[in-house]
Each structure stands twice: as C-alpha cells, then as structure tokens.
Amino acid sequence: MTDKLHFEDFKVGDEAVYGPRHVTREEIVAFAAEFDPQPMHLDEAAAANTLLGGLGGSGWHSCALLMRMIADGFVLNSTSMGSPGVEEVRWLRPLRPGVNLRVRTRVLEARASKSRPDMGLVKMTFEMIDDSDAVVTTMISTLMMGRRDAGASA
C-alpha cells in the first residue's frame, strides 16, 4: 500500500495528463443503444440536422470514458475511497467517432475530512480533450483519498 497515492500526494495546482483513449463509432452507438438512445447518438442521418451537426456520443459516454482514463491514470494506483458526486459537468463539444481522447487534471483544493481522520478530500478539475486539444467535456469533482498519516492534524 505504501507506494499508492495518498491524500498527502495531491497538492493544489498539481497538473497531469492521462490517456490517450481511442473511441470508435461502434462504441459510441453501442453505449447510446444501451443508455441514451437519442437519434443524434445512433445515426448519422438523424444527427446531421441536430445541434451536434453529425453523429456524436452521449454526454454520459464522455463521462464514462473520462472515468476510465483517470482510473487507469491514477485512481487505481491510489487509496481512493470513491467520490460523493460531481459539482459540474459541461458537454462543450460532441464526442466524435474516431478521435483520440486525453484528460487534463488539476488539483483545486486538498483538505482533511472533518468527520474521518483517515480521509482527505481532493477537489479536481478534469478536462477531456481531443486530438486537436479542443475541450470535449469538463468536470469538477471531489475524490475521497486515504491519508498516509491518518489521524494527524490537517
């Protein structure tokens, strides 16, 4: 466990980039068919006349792909205890088939938990970007992390 990332390893202002992750048309359509079967996520012809201007994945697919990249990037190598939720998600650009995605992270805030001495709270921004560095989705969320010095004062 000692080589895993703990609360103390996250400093305000820390930045990192994770990925890449390629996403295919097949994945986009499969996710939409299961969870968000709106025409603009399923069919090019139907999507052409929508705000997406062509086939684009569900916003929830963007979130799920972002999650997978940060899981592989650092969460699975950390003492993460999960997250209470998300403060904000912005779907700024369509998730297009065939792109390569990455995630840029930045630590906004790191504070001890008041209720649990073994836990710290790390608030981060996540930006999912495509091949041309255009921002597809942004998210602000707080991760609950185990503390290396559990019980020490903040």
Place this chain on the structure above:
Amino acid sequence: MTDKLHFEDFKVGDEAVYGPRHVTREEIVAFAAEFDPQPMHLDEAAAANTLLGGLGGSGWHSCALLMRMIADGFVLNSTSMGSPGVEEVRWLRPLRPGVNLRVRTRVLEARASKSRPDMGLVKMTFEMIDDSDAVVTTMISTLMMGRRDAGASA
C-alpha cells in the same frame, strides 16, 4: 411532430415518475469492467471493506441508468435538442445489484433561450430511487427543448 413534448409543455413544479428498471450484478460488473474498474464495483470481497460496504455499481452507471429511464420516459417523445451539461450529481447511496430503480423528476425552471427563438431551457431535478424509495442518485440538469411557438416572445 405535433404530439411530441415541446418547451411549452414543461411547467415549473411539474412532477413525474419513470421506470422501473431492474439492474443485475452482471450489468454492474460489466459497466465497471469497461469504464470504472475500481475493486468495489467489481468484486464482493474487495467491496466489503470499502465505504460501499458491499458490491455497488459505478456512480457513472447510476447516471447512465437514470438517463435511460428518462429517455424512455419522456425525452424520446420530446423535441429535446440535448443538454449543455449537469449542474450537480450526488451519489448518495450505492447502486446495489438486484434492485428496481425509478426516477422522480421535477421542473425547477423553464425559460426561453436568449440566443435561439426556437429553443427553450428546462431545468429539472432528477432523483433515482430504489425499491424502498431510498434515493440512490440525484442530478440537476437543463434540457434544451424545441418551442411549439418558435419565435414568440417569452
């Protein structure tokens, strides 16, 4: 198109319930394996010692299931043009295998778009509840809806 729900059909305070949707252990593990492979979403033994206190689905799976219920419930029968994002997601309780989920919706705000006379913005709260009415996940999001009287003053 005339029988579809338009912006004008959403009034502040309107409430509805959609679902149910059953979720299985197999679905929970499959979603986690693809998008959020943290041990508490994949394996009962690993999950027992986490904050979830037993196998629970990814929070993003909760969001995806909520989306599917509102898609079938009203979005696919509306003039929805998508959503710019989500203001808040709270993962209040674990997504447990074998439960039946429903979604309660409430319209918080309905206003004309300033930039697009053919569009209105409907802000809603979504609460995903289980068999015992316990709230699993809440969400606040704005849907972009086509207007029946496009171009009329708000």
